[in-house]
Amino acid sequence: xxxxxxxxxxxxxxxxxxxxxxxxxxxxxxxxxxxxxxxxxxxxxxxxxxxxxxxxxxxxxxxxxxxxxxxxxxxxxxxxxxxxxxxxxxxxxxxxxxxxxxxxxxxxxxxxxxxxxxxxxxxxxxxxxxxxxxxxxxxxxxxxxxxxxxxxxxxxxxxxxxxxxxxxxxxxxxxxxxxxxxxxxxxxxxxxxxxxxxxxxxxxxxxxxxxxxxxxxxxxxxxxxxxxxxxxxxxxxxxxxxxxxxxxxxxxxxxxxxxxxxxxxxxxxxxxxxxxxxxxxxxxxxxxxxxxxxxxxxxxxxxxxxxxxxxxxxxxxxxxxxxxxxxxxxxxxxxxxxxxxxxxxxxxxxxxxxxxxxxxxxxxxxxxxxxxxxxxxxxxxxxxxxxxxxxxxxxxxxxxxxxxxxxxxxxxxxxxxxxxxxxx
Numbered sequence: 001x002x003x004x005x006x007x008x009x010x011x012x013x014x015x016x017x018x019x020x021x022x023x024x025x026x027x028x029x030x031x032x033x034x035x036x037x038x039x040x041x042x043x044x045x046x047x048x049x050x051x052x053x054x055x056x057x058x059x060x061x062x063x064x065x066x067x068x069x070x071x072x073x074x075x076x077x078x079x080x081x082x083x084x085x086x087x088x089x090x091x092x093x094x095x096x097x098x099x100x101x102x103x104x105x106x107x108x109x110x111x112x113x114x115x116x117x118x119x120x121x122x123x124x125x126x127x128x129x130x131x132x133x134x135x136x137x138x139x140x141x142x143x144x145x146x147x148x149x150x151x152x153x154x155x156x157x158x159x160x161x162x163x164x165x166x167x168x169x170x171x172x173x174x175x176x177x178x179x180x181x182x183x184x185x186x187x188x189x190x191x192x193x194x195x196x197x198x199x200x201x202x203x204x205x206x207x208x209x210x211x212x213x214x215x216x217x218x219x220x221x222x223x224x225x226x227x228x229x230x231x232x233x234x235x236x237x238x239x240x241x242x243x244x245x246x247x248x249x250x251x252x253x254x255x256x257x258x259x260x261x262x263x264x265x266x267x268x269x270x271x272x273x274x275x276x277x278x279x280x281x282x283x284x285x286x287x288x289x290x291x292x293x294x295x296x297x298x299x300x301x302x303x304x305x306x307x308x309x310x311x312x313x314x315x316x317x318x319x320x321x322x323x324x325x326x327x328x329x330x331x332x333x334x335x336x337x338x339x340x341x342x343x344x345x346x347x348x349x350x351x352x353x354x355x356x357x358x359x360x361x362x363x364x365x366x367x368x369x370x371x372x373x374x375x376x377x378x379x380x381x382x383x384x385x386x387x388x389x390x391x392x393x394x395x396x397x398x399x400x401x402x403x404x405x406x407x408x409x410x411x412x413x414x415x416x417x418x419x420x421x422x423x424x
Contacts, residue, residue: 037120042114044111044159045113048110072112084131087133102115129160135155216396231269244343246337247363249262252349253351253376254285257371259288266278276342277308279345281313286313290313296315299323305331305332320353321353337364350382350386371400372401
């Protein structure tokens with residue numbers, strides 16, 4: 001199981017690397033745009049009480065708190081922030097200035113702390129200075145008086161401090177961020193592709209869907225040798241060994257591997273000197289080649305039936321499914337069964353149309369061709385259900401396009417499809 005997951009990851013590695021490169025470049029670009037330094041500037045405004053000396057000495061916490069609350073409200077009011085916002089370079093709105101300010105009034109003290117952040121130390125300090133200056137002018141024009149009328153809150157002093165709180169990202173940091181982002185996205189991409197990959201790629205996946213054996217694995221690098229092995233073992237697929245047999249070959253969803261296998265098997269059997277005929281029953285696409293006369297004209301009665309070694313599909317009819325249900329097809333297949341050791345019937349793909357479901361019961365055996373990396377598991381389930389419902393005999397499956405794998409145990413799925421040696 002782990003080996004299959006790793007194989008699936010390797011198949012998607014190139015696209016994952018491309019995704020990672022793009023993610024890294026985007027991360028680096030965004031980092032350059034956003035990784036500017038951030039400065040924090042704060043102004044500590046100290047206020048003082050003036051008025052009747054006796055009243056000041058007896059001023060309790062509630063009186064001071066009342067005046068500080070009023071001062072806090074004044075600082076964040078449009079009376080202060082409006083003029084201050086207009087003095088900035090460039091000017092901002094009152095709402096924008098308020099959004100960037102934080103004003104705190106510590107308990108039991110005549111202190112206000114005004115703070116903000118900016119992209120430069122000059123810009124951050126300018127905001128605090130503008131607000132503090134306007135607050136001082138407002139207090140000078142209209143001092144804050146306690147409810148008793150004997151205490152006044154006046155300006156004392158301001159101490160402005162500015163510091164760097166987030167330095168600009170250097171090249172090393174940007175590169176490291178880009179690499180980390182790329183690796184995370186590559187990992188997520190590979191995991192998603194493995195989880196979402198519904199394509200059939202191995203005999204083990206097929207074994208989870210059906211008990212039908214994988215009788216051949218056609219490795220692209222050793223296709224001819226694998227076809228030779230399958231041709232040698234055709235007798236194991238026949239219902240009765242030694243009798244003439246009509247075997248159909250059908251793909252799952254129609255990517256062309258089934259038709260190619262029919263031609264390759266015929267060529268190999270002829271090379272071995274075995275009597276073999278080939279019939280193209282895919283009346284819709286005639287993948288073995290076009291012809292003016294063929295199976296379709298035989299079934300309509302336009303051409304007298306015969307048993308040529310190669311019977312092409314003929315002209316494309318408007319009613320392929322209806323033609324394949326005619327008794328003439330049963331008679332024709334029986335004639336081939338009587339005159340040739342092997343008759344290979346190229347069947348239409350199972351999933352797109354119902355034709356193979358009609359053909360399967362008329363055949364002695366059917367080979368289902370599964371194309372690795374092309375046919376989905378749901379398509380294979382549907383194809384298996386169609387064949388089972390038709391009552392046809394599914395003799396085995398051929399997995400095409402999969403890389404050869406070492407067999408670790410004779411009991412593992414697909415082990416019987418590997419070269420077992422011997423002389424057929």
